[in-house]
Amino acid sequence: MRPVGISDTRMRLINLLRTKWVNGTVLHFHFMGGPAAQQQAVRTAFAQWKALGIGLNFVEVTDRNESEVRIAFDQSDGSWSYVGKDVLSIASTEPTMNFGWDLTNDYGRTTALHEIGHTLGLPHEHQNPFAGIVWDEPKVYQYFTGTPNDWTREQTFHNVLRKINPDEVEGSNWDPDSVMEYWFPAGLIKEPAQFQAGLRPPGGLSAVDQDWARRIYPGLDSATPVLKPFESVALSLVPAGQADFVIEPPASRSYQLGTFGTADTVLVLFEEIDGEPRYLAGDDDSGEDRNALFGAKLIQGRKYVLRVRLYWAGQSGQTAVMYW
Helix, strand or coil: CCCCCCCHHHHHHHHHHCCCCCCCCEEEEEECCCCHHHHHHHHHHHHHHHCCCCCCEEEECCCHHHCCEEEECCCCCCCEECCHHHHHHCCCCCCCEECCCCCCCHHHHHHHHHHHHHHHCCCCHHHCCCCCCEECHHHHHHHHCCCCCCCCHHHHHHHHHCCCCHHHCCCCCCCCCCCCCCCECCCCEEECHHHCCCECCCCCCCHHHHHHHHHHCCCCCCCCCECCCCCCEEECCCCCCEEEEEECCCCCEEEEEEEEECCEEEEEEEEEECCEEEEEEEEECCCCCCCCEEEEEECCCCCEEEEEEEEECCCCCCEEEEEC
């Protein structure tokens, strides 16, 4: 149910962006065991996404408690991943991604790209409500509850048959070549007619996949302005737009960091440690009648980066950011 006072446009934009990361985030991934060849296939898939020039970075860590993304290779659990920022709600003892079959062949390499796509915030392409797919549902259940997926009926519904809310779909086009599209054998799809004989994406990242990644996570601008205390900076951003600031605190103390105006934003503070931004604090005011606001202890002589990402521009189309 839509919260009282939230317009259709505002809710759509919030839904589109709620699982997306703040651009510039470093995602730390950890392998919870697994064969060396399988691990290397996942590293290669991360590198392929990064090679697009996106503003996210991926760093492998040996301590699972330092990771946002934890990767298991349970062969009895199929292949799956939580979507985008949803991984942050998973206990550090649990995986956020699993691979249930060989990743060293063409199909497996595409599987690795697919599951990482989920972690970046991409849903399944065949669940696009504008795709117009009519399923032979008994055959779908029969196929996916069998080997190698071995899913339950609930998992099959969630991963295949369930239609994504139109408010969560970016645009109205369906990309059957997407890395986020499943391979389906003949007999599962009734309509569109051309896929009755099966749907077989070519594998790898499609042109639309690459465009989406660069648009949502554009390469970062190295010329980041410095935000000074008690100086409000006005922002004029489009939905999914982002502004970044360097903070070099003049004194070691507790500060408040916040936005102003009617916009919905996510505000995240990173501390730069050994040249890498590490998450320190943040707040998300999307869908609420308030502004993003949090406190943090900042140390003189250290460097911080504050990132503001817009969901909805607000009635005035303007917002501002300040720390004090």
